[in-house]
Every structure is written in C-alpha cells, then in structure tokens.
Amino acid sequence: xxxxxxxxxxxxxxxxxxxxxxxxxxxxxxxxxxxxxxxxxxxxxxxxxxxxxxxxxxxxxxxxxxxxxxxxxxxxxxxxxxxxxxxxxxxxxxxxxxxxxxxxxxxxxxxxxxxxxxxxxxxxxxxxxxxxxxxxxxxxxxxxxxxxxxxxxxxxxxxxxxxxxxxxxxxxxxxxxxxxxxxxxxxxxxxxxxxxxxxxxxxxxxxxxxxxxxxxxxxxxxxxxxxxxxxxxxxxxxxxxxxxxxxxxxxxxxxxxxxxxxxxxxxxxxxxxxxxxxxxxxxxxxxxxxxxxxxxxxxxxxxxxxxxxxxxxxxxxxxxxxxxxxxxxxxxxxxxxxxxxxxxxxxxxxxxxxxxxxxxxxxxxxxxxxxxxxxxxxxxxxxxx
Numbered sequence: 205x206x207x208x209x210x211x212x213x214x215x216x217x218x219x220x221x222x223x224x225x226x227x228x229x230x231x232x233x234x235x236x237x238x239x240x241x242x243x244x245x246x247x248x249x250x251x252x253x254x255x256x257x258x259x260x261x262x263x264x265x266x267x268x269x270x271x272x273x274x275x276x277x278x279x280x281x282x283x284x285x286x287x288x289x290x291x292x293x294x295x296x297x298x299x300x301x302x303x304x305x306x307x308x309x310x311x312x313x314x315x316x317x318x319x320x321x322x323x324x325x326x327x328x329x330x331x332x333x334x335x336x337x338x339x340x341x342x343x344x345x346x347x348x349x350x351x352x353x354x355x356x357x358x359x360x361x362x363x364x365x366x367x368x369x370x371x372x373x374x375x376x377x378x379x380x381x382x383x384x385x386x387x388x389x390x391x392x393x394x395x396x397x398x399x400x401x402x403x404x405x406x407x408x409x410x411x412x413x414x415x416x417x418x419x420x421x422x423x424x425x426x427x428x429x430x431x432x433x434x435x436x437x438x439x440x441x442x443x444x445x446x447x448x449x450x451x452x453x454x455x456x457x458x459x460x461x462x463x464x465x466x467x468x469x470x471x472x473x474x475x476x477x478x479x480x481x482x483x484x485x486x487x488x489x490x491x492x493x494x495x496x497x498x499x500x501x502x503x504x505x506x507x508x509x510x511x512x513x514x515x516x517x518x519x520x521x522x523x524x525x526x527x528x529x530x531x532x533x534x535x536x537x538x539x540x541x542x543x544x545x546x547x548x549x550x551x552x553x554x555x556x557x558x559x560x561x562x563x564x565x566x567x568x569x570x571x572x573x574x575x576x577x578x579x580x581x582x583x584x585x586x587x588x589x
Contacts, residue, residue, distance in 0.1 A: 211335025217305010241551030252540025259533010278304030329516035330462030341451030457509025489564030
C-alpha cells in the first residue's frame, strides 16, 4: 500500500500530468514547443543531478521522515506553478515538481517495494508500479473534466491540497507499519561500493542504454502530446481515451512481468521488453491517424508496464538491497537526465520539420538492436553467464 499510494501521488510531478497543461503553458507564457521543452528539460535535468546524491536518503533516513520531505517539495512545486505569472516563476515550480514527484516520491515508492519484499520481489514491485499506472489512467480524464469548469491554476491548487491533507498523513501512517529487512549483515554476494565504483561497473553502465529507453520515449511523447495531436489530427478526447488504453495495458504488462521476473530474472527480460515500444513508434510514423494513436499508446503502455518492474528489480538482482537507495538514486539521476533531454530533442525535431516517420524508424531500430548487443554483456559483467 505504501508503494502503490506513493507512486500514485508522484503523478503530480510526472511528465504525463504536467504535459496535460502544455497547451495552457504555451498560451499563457507565449512559448513554442521547443522553448517549453527547453524550460522543462533544464528543470528536469537540474533535479536529476540532485537525485544523484539525494537518492541515498532512502538508505539513511527513516522512511516516514523521507516521504514527508519529498511530499513537501512536491506540494511546494504545485503551489508555485499555480501562482506563476512569468516563465521565471514557472521554472522553479517545474523543478520542484520533478524533484519531488518523479524524483524522490517515485524513488521511495520503488525502493520500499524492492527492499521490504522478502519473497516475490518482482510481484511486490509490480504492485507498487500500479500506483504509477493508476495515476496515468485516472488523472488525464479528471483533468480534462476539471478544465470544463476550473482554470488550470486552480487545478494545481487542488493537487497541492491533496498532497498536504491526504498524502502526507496517509503515507506517514503506512511507513510506520513497515518492518525493516531481518538481516543487517553485509551481503557477501553483493559487496558494498561507492558511486564511482558503481559507474565503473559494466553491469550498471551497459544496462543504461536499454533501461532508459522507455522513460526517454514516453516522456517526449507525453510532453509534446499536443503537438503530436495537431500533426496527426487527434482530438483531446481521443488522446485522453488513449491514456486509458495505455494504463490498462501497462497494468496487465506489469502484472505479467512481475511473475516473469520471479521466474526468469529481470536481466533476461531486458532483451525483449522494448519490442512493443518499437511497434508503437513505427505506427506513429507509418499508419493512418486512428490506428497510429491506439497502437502508439498500446506499445508505450506495454513496455512502460514491463519497464517499471524490470527497472525496479534489476538493481536488487545485480547488486543486492543494502545500498538500493544509493544505486537507484544514481540510476534516477540518469533517468531524470534522459527525460530532460528527450523533450528538448523531440521539440527541436518537430520545429525543424523532421517527419514522424523518420523519428519512429530511428527509435524502433534502437529498440530492436541495442538490447541484443548489450544485455549478454550485462550478464557477463554481473557474473551471471
């Protein structure tokens, strides 16, 4: 319950939620797609650099104290975005949303699920990932409905109220019910290391070009959903409905992947789970508007569901749980940096007139070939094969 609810509340700092306000941001602050991507990207990459060090908070602070700090940052971001009247005030609001939401609250949700599970870690992480999925399924529909009778600033004020009045006391309560893992002895199969040693470990570095792809692609598509909708002729209601499909398939994929991880291990699945994303990106560029929308969101959803479980489990599988906060914090820095770069890249490509066919083909090629080359080396680097 802690992991699921923390992941759900992290939605307020996730790209899909912020992207729902992209049209309003562009109109209010007179921004182009590329400029919005740049503002969002720099706020995100700054928060990602901090996650490199702050991720270890999950190892050093009691879980209750850590989650309250993270939620406080997220609530402050909601309040600042609601009151922003210039780009110079919008930027720090986006920074706090990304640091508190996608960064710390989401990080603590997955760390808790992976660390406190003594059996069936894959299924535990899958349960936590349902919080991300539930947010992606519900919040786009809720926000679309609220836009009918509230302005966008009031929606952000409501989000702040939910965090302070419901999430903080609820997650504090749940954190007190969790029992730390029984063993505090050093893990002889997974010796301790510092950040430098982690960055020099081939099992970690060779995993990154595979496990970062889903977040990179989904972030770019979600933030620029308005621009893509204009190019492909999709209505707002159609895109909102596609989010529901995304969430349903993401949930199914997470459920199935959790069981597959427990049976075969997360490293094995890294070779194959990007294939649906490849199909979705090809559909975006090659198919008519209707099928392209549904296949795109279906492919993104299946891979995102699998990715949440694989990424939540693979570091514990490779390196153990004693330093899981530090390891996931370093990974989170790379992930947040990748989600900072991707909106800038896609925004520049769209403004430069690069076709969706070319964008989809390049993304699919990466998904098809890179895992087949790198994952066997990850296994050797981890001493698994």
